[in-house]
Amino acid sequence: MSATSSTTAQAIERVFREEYGRLIASLVRRFGDIDIAEEAAGEALVAALEKWPQQYPDSGVPPNPGAWLTTTAGNRAIDRLRREKLRDDKHRQAVDMYDDTPHESLGVFESNEDDRLRLMFTCCHPALAPEARIALTLRLxxxxxxxxxxxxxxxxxxxxxQRITRAKKKIAAAKIPYRVPAPEDLPARVATVLAVLFLVFNEGYLASGDGEPVRSELTGEAIRLARILHGLMPGEPEVTGLLALLLLTEARREARVRHGELVRLDDQDRGGWDRALITEGHALVRECLAINRPGRYQLLAAINAVHTDAPTAETTDWSQVVALYDQLLTVDPSPIVALNRAVAIAELDGPEVALAQVDRLVETAPVLSSYHALHATRADLLRRLGRSTDAREAYDAALAVCDNTAERAYLTRRRGELV
Amino acid sequence: MTHYLLSVHGPAEMEEFGGYPSREAMEQSFADTGRFNDQLKADGYWVFAGGLQSATTATLVDGQGETPVVTDGPYLETKEYIAGFWVIDAPDLDVALKLAAEGSKACRGVVEVRPFDGLA
Structure with missing residues (x-):
């Protein structure tokens, strides 16, 4: 393959990936079957790789690639159904629906957007195991x-x-619906979708295992899907809040790891933060404030807005951060939120007050002792109080349960610097 | 429409009030379950439902050999067994889950929802 044709193939695959969710969603609506949709989409890609370079020699991509792929995939699915002469009622109905949508309209009509929203709710259905929801969302x-x-x-x-196959089989056999939930179920169901996107982002932002400390393909994908969801549900403040949170966190990504080592927020080079993402995130946070229906993601976003608003670590409005954590605790009273609040308290009232709170927290929520951030926080507070022996023990405890290479490097260095 | 089995599990041996803390609680639950059943019928979801005797009354039969082998049951030795079930006909899982939640509240137990592969 020549350099030009392999670049063209890459361009086609990029367009395909970009269009994939839309394509699958519309095929699932039309044929009522995820497997048929995936297979037809795959065949459409093969056809695109073969035909686009000939038919569109200049760009290698047709003017409306989404419509091309949707039409081609639709025809392939029809062909397959005819070929196999499936007698199943559902499939016959699907074939009968052939040509109900003129292909010129695909990709621009609102119903197409609704398709993706429906598919998100199907992929993130609470009847599926959480890890299956994540996998299906990323796949489909x-x-x-x-x-x-x-x-x-x-x-x-x-x-x-197997995880994906099993989940798809459950969707088909148990008839998990392909639709936007009823208004009374919507808040809970939206929360499930947001949790999936947040988990995808976090796995990218603080990646586990021995590989790269940050997996930007996952943070990027989570943001892309959050943007789509925000476009589909602009009036849901928690959706806006999640997008803002992801953008404001992503904005600091480049400054967060230096020479393979984690850089804490107060040590980060703020000039390395992505101002465009911060501006966008701040605007979204203001949007949430105007709606005035606070929730978990909106509050987390607001906390990140305070941090990204400060030109230096010293000028951070810590009392505002603590106030937001207090509000967050009322909607999400988890020990992890309380731990993060204590970190802010250290800045406001000093490490001694914070340490007392953290230690009280462990007594009431022993589950925290397996959480690396608990030990890392204690280690830092003990170090600041000059209690080196205790700090060393805490660094050891943090290292024993920490699974991110950059954070391990940071903790190891800090432990070594204790006197 | 899809048929779903909504099953409720309970202990192997029933206590005096069938696993409920008191006679009043038992009677209240029976009344709630009866109302739930009536509603299933009125809404057209009802296919069949019933409560089972305790698992210790079960008998196993293996008829695969020349002469059937009969032994004391139940089949699996676990702490909890199916105590009762509904078979419903619902348009999709969301409807089945909603009905299961109502049934669970009425009978005071966790309900397992499982689709049928088919009905004879």
């Missing part, structure tokens, strides 16, 4: 391959393949 809406998802979550490809 993100267009990631099974191999890519397996690598991202450090499981063998066969395991990930």
């Amino acid at each position: 809406l993100g267009g990631l391959t099974v191999e890519e998802i397996a690598q991202a979550f450090l499981v063998p490809e066969t395991t990930m393949g």
Whole structure:
């Protein structure tokens, strides 16, 4: 393959990935079957790789690639159904629906957007196991391959393949619906979708295992899907809040790791933060404030807005941060939120007050002792109080349960610097 | 429409009030379950439902050999067994889950929802 044609193939695959969620979603609506949709989409890609370079020699991509792929995939699915002469009623109905949508309109009509929203709710249905929700969302809406998802979550490809197959089988057999939930169920169901996107982002932002400390393909994908969801549900403040949170966190990504070592927020080079993402995130946070229906993600976003608003670590408005954590505790009274609040308290009232709170917290929530951030926080507070022996023990405890290479490097250095 | 089995599990041996803390609680639950059943019928979801005797009354039969072998049951030795079930006909899992939640509240137990592969 020549350099030009391999670049063209890459461009086609990029467009395909970009269009994948939309394509699958519309095929699932039309044929009522995820497997048929995936297979037809795959065939459409093969056809695109073959025909686009000939038909569109200049750009290698047709003017409306989404419509091309949707039409081609639709025809392939019809062909397959005819070929197999499936007698199943559902499939016959699907074939009968052939040509109900003129292909010129595909990709621009609103119903197409609704398709993706429906598919998100199907993929993130509470009846599916949480890890299956993540895998299905990345596969069907993100267009990631099974191999890519397996690598991202450090499981063998066969395991990930089985997980996805089993989930798709459950969707079909148990008839998990393909629709936007009823208004009374919407808040709970939206929360499930947001949790999936947040988990994908976090696995990218603080990646586990021995590989790269940050997996930008996962943070990027989570943001892309959050943007789509925000576009589909602009009036849901928690959706806006999640997008803002992801953007404001992503904005600091480049400054967060230096020479393979984690850089804490107060040590980060703020000039290295992505101002465009911060501006966008701040605007979204203001949007949330105007709606005035606070929730978990909105409050987390607001906390990140305070941090990214400060030109230096010293000028951070810590009382505002603590006030937001107090509000967050009322909607999400988890020990992890309380731990993060204590970190802010250290800045406001000093490390001694914070340490007392952290230690009280462990007594009431022993589950925290397996959480690396608890030990890392204690270690830092003890170090600041000059209690080196205790700090060393805490660094050891943090290192024993920490699974991110950059954070391990940071903790190891800090431990070594104790006197 | 899809048929779903909504099953409720309970202990192997029933106590005096069938696993409920008191006679009043038992009677209240029976009344709630009866109302739930009536509603299933009125809404057209009802296919069949019933409560089972305790698992210790079960008998196993293996008829695969020349002469059937009969032994004391149940089949699996676990702490909890199916105590009762509904078979419903619902348009999709969301509807089945909603009905299961109502049934669970009425009978005071966790309900397992499982689709049928088919009905004879």
